[in-house]
Amino acid sequence: MTALPASTQRKLGLVIDLDTCVGCHACVISCKGWNTENYGAPLSDQEPYGKDPSGTFLNRVHSYEVQPLATSDAVQPAAQLVHFPKSCLHCEDAPCVTVCPTGASYKRVEDGIVLVNEADCIGCGLCAWACPYGAREMDAEEGVMKKCTLCVDRIYNENLPEVDRVPVCVRTCPAGARHFGDFADPDSHVSKLTAERGGFDLMPEQGTKPVNKYLPPRARDQLDEAPQIDILAPFLDTVAEEPTGFVAWLDRALSKV
Protein backbone atom coordinates (compact mmCIF):
# COMPACT_ATOMS: atom_id res chain seq x y z
CA MET A 1 0.00 0.00 0.00
CA THR A 2 1.12 3.52 -0.67
CA ALA A 3 -0.20 4.68 2.69
CA LEU A 4 2.69 5.96 4.79
CA PRO A 5 3.52 4.10 8.00
CA ALA A 6 2.45 6.03 11.11
CA SER A 7 5.97 5.62 12.45
CA THR A 8 9.05 3.64 11.55
CA GLN A 9 11.19 1.61 13.95
CA ARG A 10 14.35 3.27 12.73
CA LYS A 11 14.92 6.41 10.69
CA LEU A 12 17.94 5.77 8.54
CA GLY A 13 19.29 8.74 6.69
CA LEU A 14 22.21 11.01 5.94
CA VAL A 15 23.76 14.10 7.42
CA ILE A 16 25.39 16.24 4.77
CA ASP A 17 27.93 18.74 6.00
CA LEU A 18 27.87 21.82 3.77
CA ASP A 19 30.88 23.17 5.64
CA THR A 20 33.06 20.23 4.71
CA CYS A 21 31.89 19.32 1.21
CA VAL A 22 34.53 20.31 -1.32
CA GLY A 23 32.33 19.71 -4.37
CA CYS A 24 34.45 16.92 -5.87
CA HIS A 25 31.42 14.93 -7.11
CA ALA A 26 33.00 11.64 -5.95
CA CYS A 27 29.69 10.72 -4.28
CA VAL A 28 27.89 11.30 -7.59
CA ILE A 29 30.22 8.97 -9.45
CA SER A 30 30.32 6.23 -6.81
CA CYS A 31 26.50 6.36 -6.54
CA LYS A 32 26.14 6.01 -10.28
CA GLY A 33 28.60 3.14 -10.29
CA TRP A 34 27.11 1.15 -7.42
CA ASN A 35 23.50 1.66 -8.42
CA THR A 36 24.12 0.86 -12.06
CA GLU A 37 25.60 -2.51 -11.14
CA ASN A 38 23.28 -3.47 -8.29
CA TYR A 39 19.67 -2.90 -7.09
CA GLY A 40 17.11 -2.66 -9.90
CA ALA A 41 17.44 -1.29 -13.40
CA PRO A 42 20.80 0.25 -14.30
CA LEU A 43 21.13 4.05 -14.41
CA SER A 44 21.26 4.65 -18.14
CA ASP A 45 22.89 7.45 -20.11
CA GLN A 46 21.60 8.88 -23.36
CA GLU A 47 24.19 10.04 -25.88
CA PRO A 48 26.95 9.95 -23.24
CA TYR A 49 29.57 10.96 -25.81
CA GLY A 50 27.21 12.77 -28.19
CA LYS A 51 26.37 16.42 -28.47
CA ASP A 52 23.49 16.37 -25.99
CA PRO A 53 24.47 13.96 -23.21
CA SER A 54 22.15 13.25 -20.29
CA GLY A 55 21.59 10.43 -17.87
CA THR A 56 19.96 9.20 -14.70
CA PHE A 57 21.59 10.16 -11.41
CA LEU A 58 20.36 9.56 -7.87
CA ASN A 59 22.68 12.12 -6.35
CA ARG A 60 23.70 15.46 -7.83
CA VAL A 61 25.95 18.19 -6.48
CA HIS A 62 24.86 21.79 -7.00
CA SER A 63 27.02 24.81 -6.15
CA TYR A 64 25.60 28.00 -4.71
CA GLU A 65 27.13 31.38 -4.07
CA VAL A 66 25.91 33.14 -0.95
CA GLN A 67 26.50 36.84 -0.57
CA PRO A 68 26.55 37.69 3.16
CA LEU A 69 24.85 40.97 4.01
CA ALA A 70 27.15 43.93 4.52
CA THR A 71 27.68 45.05 8.12
CA SER A 72 29.56 48.00 9.61
CA ASP A 73 32.45 45.61 10.36
CA ALA A 74 32.49 44.02 6.92
CA VAL A 75 31.44 46.55 4.33
CA GLN A 76 32.14 44.27 1.40
CA PRO A 77 32.02 40.71 2.77
CA ALA A 78 33.39 38.07 0.43
CA ALA A 79 30.83 35.78 -1.18
CA GLN A 80 30.83 32.22 0.08
CA LEU A 81 30.75 29.23 -2.28
CA VAL A 82 28.74 26.28 -0.96
CA HIS A 83 28.75 22.87 -2.63
CA PHE A 84 25.41 21.22 -2.17
CA PRO A 85 24.94 17.46 -2.69
CA LYS A 86 21.30 16.48 -3.06
CA SER A 87 19.72 13.02 -3.05
CA CYS A 88 16.50 11.54 -1.66
CA LEU A 89 15.82 12.81 1.88
CA HIS A 90 13.67 9.75 2.79
CA CYS A 91 10.95 12.05 4.16
CA GLU A 92 8.68 10.96 6.99
CA ASP A 93 5.71 12.48 5.16
CA ALA A 94 6.90 11.48 1.72
CA PRO A 95 4.46 12.99 -0.81
CA CYS A 96 5.98 10.82 -3.55
CA VAL A 97 4.68 7.65 -1.90
CA THR A 98 1.01 8.53 -1.44
CA VAL A 99 0.52 9.74 -5.04
CA CYS A 100 1.70 6.42 -6.53
CA PRO A 101 -1.27 4.74 -8.25
CA THR A 102 0.18 1.23 -8.32
CA GLY A 103 1.78 0.81 -4.90
CA ALA A 104 5.25 0.64 -6.46
CA SER A 105 6.50 3.41 -4.15
CA TYR A 106 6.64 2.60 -0.47
CA LYS A 107 8.27 3.61 2.79
CA ARG A 108 9.67 0.74 4.82
CA VAL A 109 8.31 0.36 8.36
CA GLU A 110 11.52 -1.19 9.68
CA ASP A 111 13.98 1.56 8.71
CA GLY A 112 12.06 4.34 6.93
CA ILE A 113 13.81 3.90 3.58
CA VAL A 114 11.68 5.05 0.62
CA LEU A 115 11.93 2.56 -2.23
CA VAL A 116 10.41 1.82 -5.62
CA ASN A 117 9.35 -1.70 -6.57
CA GLU A 118 10.32 -1.43 -10.21
CA ALA A 119 8.20 -4.42 -11.26
CA ASP A 120 5.07 -2.48 -10.28
CA CYS A 121 6.12 0.95 -11.62
CA ILE A 122 4.15 2.09 -14.68
CA GLY A 123 6.43 5.09 -15.20
CA CYS A 124 3.70 7.73 -14.88
CA GLY A 125 6.13 10.15 -13.26
CA LEU A 126 3.64 11.47 -10.71
CA CYS A 127 5.97 10.72 -7.77
CA ALA A 128 8.65 12.89 -9.34
CA TRP A 129 6.05 15.67 -9.68
CA ALA A 130 5.21 15.34 -5.99
CA CYS A 131 8.84 15.52 -4.82
CA PRO A 132 9.97 19.12 -4.20
CA TYR A 133 13.65 18.13 -4.15
CA GLY A 134 14.06 16.54 -7.56
CA ALA A 135 15.17 13.32 -5.90
CA ARG A 136 13.42 11.02 -8.35
CA GLU A 137 14.40 10.61 -11.96
CA MET A 138 12.66 8.54 -14.62
CA ASP A 139 15.15 6.34 -16.41
CA ALA A 140 14.80 7.07 -20.11
CA GLU A 141 15.93 3.57 -21.09
CA GLU A 142 13.89 1.47 -18.64
CA GLY A 143 10.84 3.70 -18.26
CA VAL A 144 10.75 3.22 -14.50
CA MET A 145 11.36 5.66 -11.66
CA LYS A 146 14.79 5.59 -10.06
CA LYS A 147 15.71 7.01 -6.69
CA CYS A 148 18.24 6.75 -3.89
CA THR A 149 17.84 3.43 -2.02
CA LEU A 150 20.20 4.52 0.76
CA CYS A 151 22.22 1.62 -0.67
CA VAL A 152 19.83 -0.86 0.91
CA ASP A 153 21.88 -3.57 -0.82
CA ARG A 154 25.05 -2.47 1.03
CA ILE A 155 23.96 -1.49 4.51
CA TYR A 156 22.59 -4.96 5.39
CA ASN A 157 24.98 -6.88 3.15
CA GLU A 158 26.93 -9.38 5.23
CA ASN A 159 29.09 -10.30 2.26
CA LEU A 160 30.75 -6.90 2.57
CA PRO A 161 33.35 -6.02 5.22
CA GLU A 162 31.63 -4.12 8.03
CA VAL A 163 33.35 -0.85 7.13
CA ASP A 164 31.63 -0.96 3.73
CA ARG A 165 28.10 -1.42 5.10
CA VAL A 166 27.18 2.23 4.59
CA PRO A 167 25.80 4.01 1.52
CA VAL A 168 28.48 4.20 -1.14
CA CYS A 169 28.38 8.02 -1.20
CA VAL A 170 29.27 8.07 2.50
CA ARG A 171 32.02 5.46 2.05
CA THR A 172 33.52 7.39 -0.86
CA CYS A 173 33.45 10.98 0.39
CA PRO A 174 37.11 12.00 0.77
CA ALA A 175 36.21 15.01 2.91
CA GLY A 176 34.01 13.18 5.42
CA ALA A 177 31.11 15.43 4.52
CA ARG A 178 28.51 12.67 4.52
CA HIS A 179 27.38 10.69 7.55
CA PHE A 180 24.97 7.76 7.74
CA GLY A 181 22.98 6.63 10.74
CA ASP A 182 19.70 6.22 12.60
CA PHE A 183 17.95 9.46 13.47
CA ALA A 184 15.44 7.64 15.70
CA ASP A 185 18.29 6.97 18.13
CA PRO A 186 19.13 10.23 19.95
CA ASP A 187 22.60 8.89 20.83
CA SER A 188 23.56 8.05 17.25
CA HIS A 189 26.41 9.82 15.52
CA VAL A 190 24.02 11.55 13.10
CA SER A 191 21.59 12.68 15.81
CA LYS A 192 24.43 14.18 17.84
CA LEU A 193 25.95 15.91 14.81
CA THR A 194 22.57 17.38 13.91
CA ALA A 195 22.06 18.66 17.45
CA GLU A 196 25.59 20.06 17.84
CA ARG A 197 25.83 21.79 14.50
CA GLY A 198 22.23 22.95 14.05
CA GLY A 199 21.28 20.55 11.26
CA PHE A 200 18.32 21.80 9.23
CA ASP A 201 15.61 20.58 6.84
CA LEU A 202 15.37 21.58 3.18
CA MET A 203 12.11 23.37 2.29
CA PRO A 204 10.53 22.84 5.74
CA GLU A 205 7.43 24.74 4.54
CA GLN A 206 6.63 21.87 2.15
CA GLY A 207 5.77 19.75 5.20
CA THR A 208 7.64 16.67 4.00
CA LYS A 209 9.57 16.20 7.27
CA PRO A 210 12.82 15.05 5.63
CA VAL A 211 14.94 12.56 7.56
CA ASN A 212 18.21 13.72 5.96
CA LYS A 213 19.68 16.81 7.58
CA TYR A 214 22.10 19.44 6.29
CA LEU A 215 24.75 21.12 8.45
CA PRO A 216 25.24 24.83 7.78
CA PRO A 217 28.58 26.16 6.53
CA ARG A 218 30.59 27.82 9.30
CA ALA A 219 31.51 31.48 8.97
CA ARG A 220 34.74 31.89 7.03
CA ASP A 221 37.91 33.13 8.76
CA GLN A 222 38.42 36.85 8.34
CA LEU A 223 42.16 37.22 7.66
CA ASP A 224 42.20 41.01 7.50
CA GLU A 225 40.48 41.30 10.89
CA ALA A 226 42.73 38.89 12.80
CA PRO A 227 46.02 40.31 14.21
CA GLN A 228 48.71 39.83 11.55
CA ILE A 229 51.41 37.36 12.52
CA ASP A 230 53.97 37.15 9.70
CA ILE A 231 56.60 34.64 10.74
CA LEU A 232 58.72 35.19 7.60
CA ALA A 233 58.95 38.96 7.95
CA PRO A 234 62.06 39.03 10.23
CA PHE A 235 64.00 36.93 7.71
CA LEU A 236 63.09 39.13 4.81
CA ASP A 237 63.97 42.42 6.50
CA THR A 238 66.54 44.66 4.79
CA VAL A 239 69.98 43.58 6.04
CA ALA A 240 71.84 46.88 5.49
CA GLU A 241 70.23 50.30 5.11
CA GLU A 242 73.41 51.91 3.61
CA PRO A 243 75.55 50.13 1.02
CA THR A 244 79.22 49.51 1.75
CA GLY A 245 82.35 48.47 -0.24
CA PHE A 246 82.15 47.92 -4.00
CA VAL A 247 78.35 48.37 -4.10
CA ALA A 248 78.75 51.71 -2.28
CA TRP A 249 81.38 52.87 -4.84
CA LEU A 250 79.13 51.71 -7.74
CA ASP A 251 76.20 53.55 -6.19
CA ARG A 252 78.20 56.75 -5.86
CA ALA A 253 79.74 56.46 -9.34
CA LEU A 254 76.41 55.83 -11.07
CA SER A 255 74.78 58.70 -9.17
CA LYS A 256 77.35 61.09 -10.65
CA VAL A 257 76.90 60.03 -14.28
Added chain:
Amino acid sequence: MHPAPSVIVFTTLSGLGFGLLFWLGTGITTPTGWTAFAFFAIGYILAVGGLIASTFHLGHPERALKAFTQWRTSWLSREGCAAVAALIIMALYGAGLVFFDQRWAALGWLGAALCLVVTFTTAMIYAQMKTVPRWRTWLTPALLLMISLAGGALLAGQVTLTLVLLPIAALIQIAWWMRGDGALVRSGTNLATATGLGDIGDPRAFEPPHTGTNYLLREFVHVVGRRHSRKLRAIAFVFGYVLPVLLLGLPGGHITAALAVICHVAGISASRWLFFAEAEHVVGLYYGKRSA
Protein backbone atom coordinates in the same frame (compact mmCIF):
# COMPACT_ATOMS: atom_id res chain seq x y z
CA MET B 1 6.06 21.74 -16.24
CA HIS B 2 6.59 20.05 -19.58
CA PRO B 3 3.34 20.40 -21.57
CA ALA B 4 3.11 16.77 -22.73
CA PRO B 5 0.69 16.51 -25.69
CA SER B 6 -0.75 13.23 -24.36
CA VAL B 7 -1.81 14.84 -21.09
CA ILE B 8 -3.22 17.95 -22.80
CA VAL B 9 -5.26 15.80 -25.20
CA PHE B 10 -6.39 13.57 -22.33
CA THR B 11 -7.57 16.30 -19.95
CA THR B 12 -9.23 18.33 -22.72
CA LEU B 13 -11.07 15.53 -24.52
CA SER B 14 -11.94 13.43 -21.49
CA GLY B 15 -13.24 16.51 -19.67
CA LEU B 16 -15.48 17.27 -22.64
CA GLY B 17 -16.59 13.65 -23.05
CA PHE B 18 -17.46 13.14 -19.39
CA GLY B 19 -19.23 16.52 -19.44
CA LEU B 20 -21.46 15.32 -22.28
CA LEU B 21 -22.08 11.98 -20.55
CA PHE B 22 -22.99 13.89 -17.37
CA TRP B 23 -25.76 15.83 -19.11
CA LEU B 24 -27.00 12.69 -20.87
CA GLY B 25 -27.15 11.00 -17.47
CA THR B 26 -29.15 13.78 -15.86
CA GLY B 27 -31.85 13.32 -18.48
CA ILE B 28 -31.88 16.99 -19.45
CA THR B 29 -31.98 15.59 -22.95
CA THR B 30 -33.30 12.08 -23.56
CA PRO B 31 -32.53 11.04 -27.11
CA THR B 32 -33.48 7.52 -28.08
CA GLY B 33 -32.53 5.11 -30.84
CA TRP B 34 -29.93 6.28 -33.36
CA THR B 35 -29.83 9.84 -32.00
CA ALA B 36 -28.98 8.46 -28.59
CA PHE B 37 -26.37 6.20 -30.20
CA ALA B 38 -24.74 9.23 -31.84
CA PHE B 39 -24.67 11.21 -28.58
CA PHE B 40 -23.23 8.34 -26.56
CA ALA B 41 -20.72 7.48 -29.29
CA ILE B 42 -19.38 11.05 -29.24
CA GLY B 43 -19.19 10.98 -25.44
CA TYR B 44 -17.35 7.65 -25.41
CA ILE B 45 -14.96 8.55 -28.24
CA LEU B 46 -13.91 11.69 -26.36
CA ALA B 47 -13.75 10.15 -22.89
CA VAL B 48 -12.09 6.87 -23.88
CA GLY B 49 -9.89 8.50 -26.53
CA GLY B 50 -8.58 10.87 -23.89
CA LEU B 51 -7.95 8.05 -21.45
CA ILE B 52 -6.06 6.08 -24.09
CA ALA B 53 -3.99 9.16 -24.96
CA SER B 54 -3.05 9.48 -21.29
CA THR B 55 -1.37 6.07 -21.36
CA PHE B 56 1.03 7.26 -24.07
CA HIS B 57 3.25 9.04 -21.57
CA LEU B 58 3.61 5.97 -19.36
CA GLY B 59 6.93 4.16 -19.24
CA HIS B 60 5.14 0.81 -18.90
CA PRO B 61 1.54 1.05 -20.13
CA GLU B 62 1.26 -2.76 -20.07
CA ARG B 63 1.18 -2.56 -16.25
CA ALA B 64 -1.63 0.02 -16.24
CA LEU B 65 -4.07 -2.39 -14.54
CA LYS B 66 -2.02 -2.08 -11.35
CA ALA B 67 -3.09 1.57 -11.19
CA PHE B 68 -6.55 0.54 -9.93
CA THR B 69 -5.18 -0.75 -6.64
CA GLN B 70 -4.19 2.36 -4.64
CA TRP B 71 -7.46 4.30 -4.55
CA ARG B 72 -7.15 4.77 -0.80
CA THR B 73 -4.29 7.26 -1.15
CA SER B 74 -3.71 8.13 -4.81
CA TRP B 75 -5.86 10.57 -6.80
CA LEU B 76 -4.53 9.05 -10.03
CA SER B 77 -5.73 5.62 -8.95
CA ARG B 78 -9.10 7.07 -7.87
CA GLU B 79 -9.42 8.70 -11.26
CA GLY B 80 -8.86 5.38 -13.01
CA CYS B 81 -11.45 3.58 -10.84
CA ALA B 82 -14.00 6.38 -11.24
CA ALA B 83 -13.50 6.48 -15.01
CA VAL B 84 -14.10 2.75 -15.42
CA ALA B 85 -17.16 2.86 -13.12
CA ALA B 86 -18.61 5.87 -14.95
CA LEU B 87 -18.05 4.28 -18.37
CA ILE B 88 -19.71 0.99 -17.33
CA ILE B 89 -22.74 2.64 -15.71
CA MET B 90 -23.22 5.08 -18.58
CA ALA B 91 -22.94 2.21 -21.09
CA LEU B 92 -25.82 0.40 -19.37
CA TYR B 93 -27.84 3.62 -19.21
CA GLY B 94 -27.06 4.35 -22.86
CA ALA B 95 -28.09 0.82 -23.88
CA GLY B 96 -31.47 1.48 -22.30
CA LEU B 97 -31.97 4.61 -24.39
CA VAL B 98 -30.55 3.23 -27.63
CA PHE B 99 -32.05 -0.25 -27.69
CA PHE B 100 -35.09 -0.22 -25.40
CA ASP B 101 -36.32 3.41 -25.58
CA GLN B 102 -36.15 3.35 -21.80
CA ARG B 103 -34.68 5.97 -19.48
CA TRP B 104 -33.45 4.26 -16.33
CA ALA B 105 -33.31 7.45 -14.28
CA ALA B 106 -31.53 6.09 -11.21
CA LEU B 107 -28.79 4.60 -13.37
CA GLY B 108 -28.51 7.88 -15.27
CA TRP B 109 -28.09 9.95 -12.14
CA LEU B 110 -25.52 7.51 -10.74
CA GLY B 111 -23.57 7.67 -14.01
CA ALA B 112 -23.80 11.46 -14.06
CA ALA B 113 -22.45 11.68 -10.52
CA LEU B 114 -19.58 9.35 -11.45
CA CYS B 115 -18.74 11.54 -14.48
CA LEU B 116 -18.35 14.51 -12.13
CA VAL B 117 -16.19 12.39 -9.82
CA VAL B 118 -13.89 11.52 -12.75
CA THR B 119 -13.28 15.17 -13.63
CA PHE B 120 -12.88 16.08 -9.97
CA THR B 121 -10.29 13.35 -9.40
CA THR B 122 -8.41 14.43 -12.53
CA ALA B 123 -8.30 17.98 -11.19
CA MET B 124 -7.16 16.79 -7.76
CA ILE B 125 -4.13 15.07 -9.28
CA TYR B 126 -2.92 18.60 -10.04
CA ALA B 127 -4.50 20.48 -7.13
CA GLN B 128 -2.81 18.20 -4.57
CA MET B 129 0.69 19.14 -5.77
CA LYS B 130 2.29 21.32 -3.11
CA THR B 131 5.32 21.39 -5.37
CA VAL B 132 3.41 23.38 -8.01
CA PRO B 133 1.90 26.38 -6.19
CA ARG B 134 0.03 27.52 -9.31
CA TRP B 135 -2.09 24.36 -9.21
CA ARG B 136 -2.58 24.02 -5.49
CA THR B 137 -5.94 25.72 -5.08
CA TRP B 138 -9.64 24.77 -4.94
CA LEU B 139 -9.95 26.89 -8.10
CA THR B 140 -8.28 24.08 -10.07
CA PRO B 141 -11.09 21.52 -9.54
CA ALA B 142 -13.64 24.34 -9.89
CA LEU B 143 -12.14 25.33 -13.25
CA LEU B 144 -11.85 21.82 -14.67
CA LEU B 145 -15.36 20.86 -13.51
CA MET B 146 -16.94 24.02 -14.90
CA ILE B 147 -15.17 23.65 -18.25
CA SER B 148 -16.32 20.03 -18.41
CA LEU B 149 -19.94 20.97 -17.58
CA ALA B 150 -20.03 23.91 -19.99
CA GLY B 151 -18.36 21.96 -22.81
CA GLY B 152 -20.67 19.02 -22.17
CA ALA B 153 -23.72 21.27 -22.33
CA LEU B 154 -22.42 22.71 -25.58
CA LEU B 155 -22.04 19.23 -27.07
CA ALA B 156 -25.43 18.15 -25.72
CA GLY B 157 -27.02 21.03 -27.63
CA GLN B 158 -28.19 22.81 -24.47
CA VAL B 159 -27.89 26.41 -25.66
CA THR B 160 -29.32 28.19 -22.61
CA LEU B 161 -27.30 26.06 -20.23
CA THR B 162 -24.13 26.72 -22.21
CA LEU B 163 -24.80 30.46 -22.22
CA VAL B 164 -24.98 30.34 -18.41
CA LEU B 165 -22.14 27.90 -17.69
CA LEU B 166 -19.53 29.05 -20.19
CA PRO B 167 -19.34 32.63 -18.82
CA ILE B 168 -19.03 31.18 -15.29
CA ALA B 169 -16.16 28.97 -16.50
CA ALA B 170 -14.59 32.03 -18.12
CA LEU B 171 -14.71 33.95 -14.84
CA ILE B 172 -13.11 31.04 -12.94
CA GLN B 173 -10.45 30.86 -15.68
CA ILE B 174 -9.59 34.54 -15.17
CA ALA B 175 -9.51 34.11 -11.39
CA TRP B 176 -7.29 31.02 -11.78
CA TRP B 177 -4.82 32.91 -14.00
CA MET B 178 -4.71 35.93 -11.71
CA ARG B 179 -4.18 33.84 -8.58
CA GLY B 180 -1.61 31.66 -10.31
CA ASP B 181 0.71 34.48 -11.30
CA GLY B 182 1.79 35.23 -7.73
CA ALA B 183 1.36 31.72 -6.36
CA LEU B 184 5.02 30.67 -6.32
CA VAL B 185 6.13 33.82 -4.50
CA ARG B 186 3.27 33.54 -1.99
CA SER B 187 4.06 29.86 -1.35
CA GLY B 188 7.14 30.95 0.61
CA THR B 189 9.36 28.40 -1.11
CA ASN B 190 12.43 30.01 -2.61
CA LEU B 191 16.12 29.31 -3.08
CA ALA B 192 16.78 30.38 0.53
CA THR B 193 14.44 27.75 1.99
CA ALA B 194 15.44 25.20 -0.66
CA THR B 195 19.11 25.39 0.31
CA GLY B 196 18.76 26.53 3.92
CA LEU B 197 21.48 29.08 3.19
CA GLY B 198 19.22 32.12 3.64
CA ASP B 199 20.63 32.79 7.13
CA ILE B 200 24.01 33.68 5.66
CA GLY B 201 22.74 35.92 2.89
CA ASP B 202 21.25 35.86 -0.52
CA PRO B 203 21.95 32.53 -2.29
CA ARG B 204 22.46 32.34 -6.04
CA ALA B 205 22.78 29.24 -8.20
CA PHE B 206 26.46 29.28 -9.15
CA GLU B 207 26.98 26.03 -11.00
CA PRO B 208 24.49 23.31 -11.96
CA PRO B 209 25.37 19.67 -11.21
CA HIS B 210 26.01 18.89 -14.86
CA THR B 211 26.79 20.88 -17.98
CA GLY B 212 24.04 19.04 -19.87
CA THR B 213 20.34 18.73 -19.28
CA ASN B 214 18.50 16.03 -17.33
CA TYR B 215 15.09 14.51 -16.66
CA LEU B 216 14.27 17.10 -14.00
CA LEU B 217 14.98 20.05 -16.27
CA ARG B 218 13.10 18.50 -19.18
CA GLU B 219 10.05 17.55 -17.07
CA PHE B 220 9.76 20.42 -14.59
CA VAL B 221 11.54 23.47 -15.91
CA HIS B 222 9.62 24.74 -18.90
CA VAL B 223 9.82 28.49 -19.24
CA VAL B 224 7.28 30.38 -21.34
CA GLY B 225 8.05 33.93 -22.30
CA ARG B 226 5.65 36.33 -20.59
CA ARG B 227 4.79 37.93 -23.91
CA HIS B 228 3.84 34.59 -25.48
CA SER B 229 1.89 33.54 -22.44
CA ARG B 230 -0.19 36.76 -22.57
CA LYS B 231 -0.91 36.19 -26.26
CA LEU B 232 -1.84 32.55 -25.71
CA ARG B 233 -4.12 33.48 -22.83
CA ALA B 234 -5.95 35.90 -25.08
CA ILE B 235 -6.27 33.22 -27.79
CA ALA B 236 -7.45 30.63 -25.27
CA PHE B 237 -9.98 33.03 -23.79
CA VAL B 238 -11.42 34.24 -27.09
CA PHE B 239 -11.66 30.77 -28.66
CA GLY B 240 -12.58 28.82 -25.55
CA TYR B 241 -15.20 31.12 -24.09
CA VAL B 242 -16.07 34.25 -26.11
CA LEU B 243 -16.52 32.86 -29.64
CA PRO B 244 -18.69 29.86 -28.62
CA VAL B 245 -21.06 32.20 -26.77
CA LEU B 246 -21.25 34.60 -29.73
CA LEU B 247 -21.72 31.75 -32.23
CA LEU B 248 -24.55 30.26 -30.20
CA GLY B 249 -26.31 33.62 -30.42
CA LEU B 250 -26.32 33.43 -34.22
CA PRO B 251 -28.96 31.61 -36.21
CA GLY B 252 -27.55 28.71 -38.22
CA GLY B 253 -28.40 25.60 -36.25
CA HIS B 254 -25.92 22.78 -36.48
CA ILE B 255 -23.29 24.67 -38.49
CA THR B 256 -22.73 27.48 -35.97
CA ALA B 257 -23.04 24.94 -33.15
CA ALA B 258 -20.30 22.80 -34.74
CA LEU B 259 -18.14 25.91 -35.17
CA ALA B 260 -18.75 26.79 -31.54
CA VAL B 261 -17.60 23.31 -30.48
CA ILE B 262 -14.45 23.51 -32.65
CA CYS B 263 -13.58 26.97 -31.26
CA HIS B 264 -14.21 25.77 -27.72
CA VAL B 265 -11.99 22.69 -28.05
CA ALA B 266 -9.19 24.74 -29.66
CA GLY B 267 -9.40 27.40 -26.93
CA ILE B 268 -9.50 24.91 -24.06
CA SER B 269 -6.52 23.05 -25.57
CA ALA B 270 -4.54 26.30 -25.59
CA SER B 271 -5.61 27.00 -22.03
CA ARG B 272 -4.56 23.47 -21.02
CA TRP B 273 -1.18 23.89 -22.74
CA LEU B 274 -0.65 26.98 -20.59
CA PHE B 275 -1.90 25.07 -17.53
CA PHE B 276 1.21 22.90 -17.81
CA ALA B 277 3.69 25.17 -19.55
CA GLU B 278 3.25 28.03 -17.08
CA ALA B 279 3.23 25.85 -13.97
CA GLU B 280 6.41 26.38 -11.96
CA HIS B 281 7.65 23.31 -10.08
CA VAL B 282 9.73 24.29 -7.05
CA VAL B 283 12.58 21.96 -8.07
CA GLY B 284 13.46 24.63 -10.65
CA LEU B 285 14.68 26.75 -7.71
CA TYR B 286 17.63 24.39 -7.21
CA TYR B 287 18.65 25.12 -10.80
CA GLY B 288 18.26 28.87 -10.38
CA LYS B 289 15.42 28.88 -12.90
CA ARG B 290 12.71 30.45 -10.81
CA SER B 291 14.10 33.83 -9.81
CA ALA B 292 11.29 36.22 -10.67
